[in-house]
Amino acid sequence: MPIDDLLDSGLRMLITSMVDNAGLTRAKTVPAARVRTAARDGIGLSPVFALMCTDDAITTSPLVNGPVGDNRLMPDLDAAAPLGPDRTVFWAPADQLSQDHEPVGICQRSALRRQEARAVAAGLEVKLGFELEFTVFSGSREEPAVATLGPAYGVLATLELETFADDVLAALEVAGVPAEQFHPEYAQGQVEVALPPASPLQAADQSQLARLVIHRVARQHGLMVSFAPITVAGFVGNGAHIHFSATVDGESFDGLSEPARHLMAGIVRELDGLTGVLAPSVLSADRRKPSSWAGAYACWGVENREAAVRYVPGSVTGRPGSANCEIKIGDPSGNVYLSAAAVLAAAVNGLEHELTLWPGYDRDPSTYPEREQPPRLPLTVEDALVAFERSAVLRSALGDEIVEPFLAVRRHDAATLGVLSLEERVRALRWRY
Incomplete structure (x- = not known):
């Protein structure tokens, strides 16, 4: 402007x-x-x-x-x-x-800009769309109470938050980020907002802008919101899902074209390292449990919400052009610019090396016989950070000047906050995000 x-x-x-x-x-x-x-x-x-x-x-x-x-x-x-x-x-x-x-080398937003330029040079037109989950509270920071008691996805919860939702949607519209959806989620007090797809840098900016708008509107209503990965111990946690789509020399994700398979293969191959970037907090592994739609397994599947990468063919009325893949492992504790840059780097690497997409899973991976289950993603934040540290693809893309300070910060968290009980970690992070 x-x-x-x-x-x-x-x-x-x-x-x-x-x-x-x-x-x-x-x-x-x-x-x-x-x-x-x-x-x-x-x-x-x-x-x-x-x-x-x-x-x-x-x-x-x-x-x-x-x-x-x-x-x-x-x-x-x-x-x-x-x-x-x-x-x-x-x-x-x-x-x-x-x-x-x-x-400067430590600038995370510049890292995303570099990866977006790399994708363009590879003939890609990439769109990212973010889905953000957060928890709405009443009361005080010292004694918070969830703002709705359900039912999950229910109209009663919608009506309880009607005036708040109306003002959020209006403010997002004025900010130039018109929400595609806004609805109560599974957990009590939990809400999800889906943002419109945009170029990677614009989408990351939109994600940050939307979070600021939501926080601001909540304060005006005497409410509080938290984007922490877990906001109430024992409740389902908050995700920050990334929807990824691309056109490669005129070919889109529709029908899982060959370029689309290479791009998805790149993401699937780097899921362990990506977990260290997209879900790096001391609460992230607690959120990423099997059978909780959080992507606990290193696999993909068509419309499989238990897979870490979900292929979405899209409604027949939206084709061609509506297909995308959803990366489900992320949560709002990640740096959105690094998350987007890392996903782009993994996808472009898959395209450049024409990686083969492994067979997908057509049901909850935990229901397969143990020998047929895909690998679990890192079970602790420490393991996720090691996987990120060892990823040549992600380190090359982000650069040592980002990777080494990032690891130092997250390992400090693991060594200090990580030794606390789940309830203590939730309290420590609830009002940080």
């Missing part, structure tokens, strides 16, 4: 943010009078933000020199959007640049 249009809209302040290696959104805000300066010069940001952990501790990595150095947080005003119908508070995603205004 041109700066003049932004200022003429009634802007009071601009929130600009990045997502760190803990999956937390860190932000800086400028008043309207400073927007031109921020857009020209950027805003100071220490490189040590790459080492900030979920509990706000700062860990160490040989690739980040502690308190030394400075970067610029550069708002991308082309992606700026209002956070509400009054259009007084705007948000813009930010890139991390050097003092010479060059992308």
Whole structure:
């Protein structure tokens, strides 16, 4: 958005943010009078933000020199959007640049931009669509209560949240992210919003924007929301599913074309490492249980919600062009830019090497005889991080300057928060996301 249009809209302040290696959104805000300066010069940001952990501790990595150095947080005003119908508070995603205004290696948004360019160079037109699950609470942070008691997917829960839902949908529309669906989910107080498909960078930005809008509207209604992977011990957790589709030289995912099979094969082959990126919190493995539609097994299947990768042929009225694959392992604790970049890297690797897609599974993998079951995905966050660390495909795509600080942050979490009980971990992370 041109700066003049932004200022003429009634802007009071601009929130600009990045997502760190803990999956937390860190932000800086400028008043309207400073927007031109921020857009020209950027805003100071220490490189040590790459080492900030979920509990706000700062860990160490040989690739980040502690308190030394400075970067610029550069708002991308082309992606700026209002956070509400009054259009007084705007948000813009930010890139991390050097003092010479060059992308720095630790910038996660730049990593996604590189992988998107790689996909385009391979002849791909990729679309990603995010489905975000979150829990709505009333009460206080100290004594939260789920805002609805079901039934799952029920109209009564819908009516209980009617005014909140109406304002969320209106705010998303104003922000330029019109929701495709909004409905109660399986767990009490749980809601899912489906965002429209878009190019990878735009889709990742939309995901962050939607989360900010939902948090803001909830506060206006005296409610609280949490995007943590588990928000109530014993309840079904929150996912952040990625729908992936692509056209390759005119061929789409319809009918599982040969290029589509190569792309999906690339994703399936990297599922262990992808788990370390898409589901890296100390609650992620607790969410990813068999028979809970969370993708506990390293496999794919046609319309199989228990497979980590679900192929979706699409309704007959939407063909051609509606087919896609859904990556079910992700949750909202992941950095959305790294998650999208990692999925793209795995898919493009499958296409470049013409990988063969293994046979799919046509029912819950846990119901097969043990010897016929596909491998389980990592059972602990530590195992998921090892798989990510060892993935040559993902390390090459993201670069050591992202991978090493990411591992340092997530291993700090595992060594500190990870030793707590499930209830204590839920309390520690509930209001972080």
